Amino acid sequence: MWKGRFKENLDELVLDYTASIDIDKYFAEQDVKGSIAHAKMLTKQGILTAEEGEKIVAGLEKILKEIKEGSFPWRKDLEDVHLNVEMRLTELVGDVGKKLHTARSRNDQVALDFRMFVLDRIKIWQNGLINLINTLKSRASEHIEVIMPGYTHLQPAQPVSLAQYLLAYAFMFKRDFERIEDIKKRVAVSPLGAAALAGTTHFIDPDFVKQEIGFLDVFSNSMDAVSDRDFVLEALFCGSVIMVHLSRLCEEIIIFSNPCFGFILLPDEFATGSSIMPQKKNPDVAELMRGRSSKTIGNLVSLLTLIKSLPLAYNRDLQEDKPPFIDSDKIVSSSLVIMSRMMEKIEFDAKNMRKALNKGFLNATELADYLVTKGIPFRESHYITGKIVAYAEENGKGLEELTIDEFRRFSDKIDEDVYSVLDYKNAVKRRNIEGGTGFDSIKVQIKKIDAWIEDKKNGGSV
Numbered sequence: 382m383w384k385g386r387f388k389e390n391l392d393e394l395v396l397d398y399t400a401s402i403d404i405d406k407y408f409a410e411q412d413v414k415g416s417i418a419h420a421k422m423l424t425k426q427g428i429l430t431a432e433e434g435e436k437i438v439a440g441l442e443k444i445l446k447e448i449k450e451g452s453f454p455w456r457k458d459l460e461d462v463h464l465n466v467e468m469r470l471t472e473l474v475g476d477v478g479k480k481l482h483t484a485r486s487r488n489d490q491v492a493l494d495f496r497m498f499v500l501d502r503i504k505i506w507q508n509g510l511i512n513l514i515n516t517l518k519s520r521a522s523e524h525i526e527v528i529m530p531g532y533t534h535l536q537p538a539q540p541v542s543l544a545q546y547l548l549a550y551a552f553m554f555k556r557d558f559e560r561i562e563d564i565k566k567r568v569a570v571s572p573l574g575a576a577a578l579a580g581t582t583h584f585i586d587p588d589f590v591k592q593e594i595g596f597l598d599v600f601s602n603s604m605d606a607v608s609d610r611d612f613v614l615e616a617l618f619c620g621s622v623i624m625v626h627l628s629r630l631c632e633e634i635i636i637f638s639n640p641c642f643g644f645i646l647l648p649d650e651f652a653t654g655s656s657i658m659p660q661k662k663n664p665d666v667a668e669l670m671r672g673r674s675s676k677t678i679g680n681l682v683s684l685l686t687l688i689k690s691l692p693l694a695y696n697r698d699l700q701e702d703k704p705p706f707i708d709s710d711k712i713v714s715s716s717l718v719i720m721s722r723m724m725e726k727i728e729f730d731a732k733n734m735r736k737a738l739n740k741g742f743l744n745a746t747e748l749a750d751y752l753v754t755k756g757i758p759f760r761e762s763h764y765i766t767g768k769i770v771a772y773a774e775e776n777g778k779g780l781e782e783l784t785i786d787e788f789r790r791f792s793d794k795i796d797e798d799v800y801s802v803l804d805y806k807n808a809v810k811r812r813n814i815e816g817g818t819g820f821d822s823i824k825v826q827i828k829k830i831d832a833w834i835e836d837k838k839n840g841g842s843v
Contacts, residue, residue: 402455404703405462408498409453412462413445415493418593419573420481422586428484433477440474441466441481462494463487484583485576488607488695492572495703497594499616500568502710503561506623509717510558511837516721517551518830525823528805529644529734530743537741540805543729545818548826550630555833557623564615569596575606578694604694610684610702617681617706620713624674627716631667634727638664643733648726651719666723673712680705735805739779742770744803748780751802755794765792 405412417438424434444466447453459465471478521544531541571594574580574587580603587599600606637644647664655661683705691698745766752762769791773780781803788795801807813819816826 397457399460399697399700400457401461401700401703402457402459402465404700404707405465406455407703407707408494409448409462409466410445411497411501412466412490412494413441413448415490415497415573415590415594416466416481417441417445418590419485421593422589423480423483425589426584426586428583428585429480433480436474436477437470437481440470440478443473444469461487461491463490484581484585485573486578486607488577489572489575489603492575492607492609493594496568496570496572496596496612499612499706500565502706502714503565503568503616503619505714506620506710506717507558507561507837509714509721510554510561510623511834513717513721513724514551514554514558514830515834516724517547517554518827518834520724520727521545521547521551521823522827524729524731525820526806527729527731527734528738528809530737530741531818537737537743539746540738540743540808541818542809542820542823543731543734544823544827548823548830550626551830552826553626554623555830557619557626558837560622561616561619564612564619566597567615568612570598570600570606570612571596572600572606572609575600575603578604578607608691608694608696608699610688610699613702613706614681614684614688617677617684617709620709621674621677621681623713624670624677624709624716627720628671628674630720631664631671634667634723635664635671638662642737643730644737646728646730648723648728650726651723666719670716670720673716677709677712680709738805742773742780744780744805744808745770747802747808748799751799752792752794755792757792757794 420429420434420437420441423429424431429437444453447469453465454469456465456468459468467478467481470481524543524547527543528540529543529546530537531539531546571587571591573590574585591597591599634645634647636642638647647662651664651666652662653665655663684702687698687701748769749759749762749766752765753759757765769780769783769788772787772791773783781800785795785797785799788799809818810820813821815822
């Protein structure tokens with residue numbers, strides 16, 4: 382391509398070192414689709430004749446079919462996807478294929494390709510998130526009245542509905558979806574026309590290309606357009622947060638599947654055994670997903686470090702922006718599918734959850750609130766309840782097992798109605814503040830998720 386300036390060919394080792402074919406193949410389809418839009422624009426603007434435009438578009442469509450079928454003749458000596466496509470196009474349509482690169486540079490071309498690829502992939506993430514949210518919502522619907530311990534500091538805190546626990550993750554992943562929705566408007570910005578860094582002298586129509594590829598905006602500054610990789614950073618950040626959220630869920634799957642808790646039973650399809658201990662059922666899938674979250678965080682840091690000292694405008698360092706995203710994309714997209722399938726098949730042990738409620742005085746807050754209803758200031762009721770808990774612990778009893786006489790050693794305000802308050806199911810059922818763990822509140826949360834999913838499935842996203 383640059384033999385007019387150079388006398389010698391690249392050293393074979395250098396050619397291998399600088400080649401990007403193996404990575405470029407991931408977004409080859411986007412490269413061809415962007416070129417089709419560019420060719421149509423050049424034809425519309427009269428830079429190509431109608432006949433030339435038709436030939437080039439037909440040739441590119443044939444190339445796109447070859448790429449999809451896996452029959453495209455990749456050549457490593459041509460360095461990257463752009464040159465491979467251009468050379469193949471020239472083979473198919475003749476010298477007119479050489480006109481395709483008019484009014485663009487590989488700098489704005491690769492920026493467009495990568496933006497298209499990132500946009501396509503984060504939409505896949507969103508589909509995975511919706512499926513997982515729907516799965517969590519469905520499992521929550523099945524377990525509204527199943528009571529489990531809620532924890533703070535991983536210590537027993539208060540009783541909650543199992544549905545409330547599952548919906549907490551549903552809303553967490555809903556935020557992940559919305560975070561991606563927000564960045565899409567910054568990813569879907571066409572840089573085509575920025576050329577190498579200064580723009581082009583040809584009379585082009587960037588808006589036409591934007592519309593052809595389904596983007597939302599065009600670049601405002603040519604130097605920024607070819608050097609900007611914020612869209613990848615934001616996508617990597619979103620991917621990292623998704624994996625952090627999945628990792629938190631994995632951690633609890635690992636803990637709750639331990640027989641010491643026994644809250645869940647892992648499906649055989651998502652567990653492994655031991656080579657020496659026949660009784661083992663290891664949560665390897667959850668452990669691997671938890672571990673791979675670190676790779677997505679590392680990929681984000683890798684790209685931040687890559688960009689931090691780059692001068693304007695394009696630098697070849699930016700060739701290294703794609704492996705981190707491709708790696709994170711594989712992790713995020715597969716993890717979302719696997720987690721959804723695993724959550725569909727996990728079994729919950731309501732009996733073991735109920736037994737665990739008897740350890741740790743999870744109804745102590747109910748007693749403190751009960752004393753408040755009897756006219757005792759909360760700080761005082763907190764102190765009284767603390768004394769009662771200490772007494773019950775010393776005597777090996779739960780609060781609900783104490784007699785009225787024992788309660789009245791600490792406060793004469795306590796009557797028989799205390800036992801209804803201390804009942805774990807009642808403790809959960811009464812918390813019907815919006816977003817609370819009360820059964821009515823949970824049904825409202827489920828309706829919210831249902832309505833949100835329906836909106837997204839009916840086109841409520843970019």
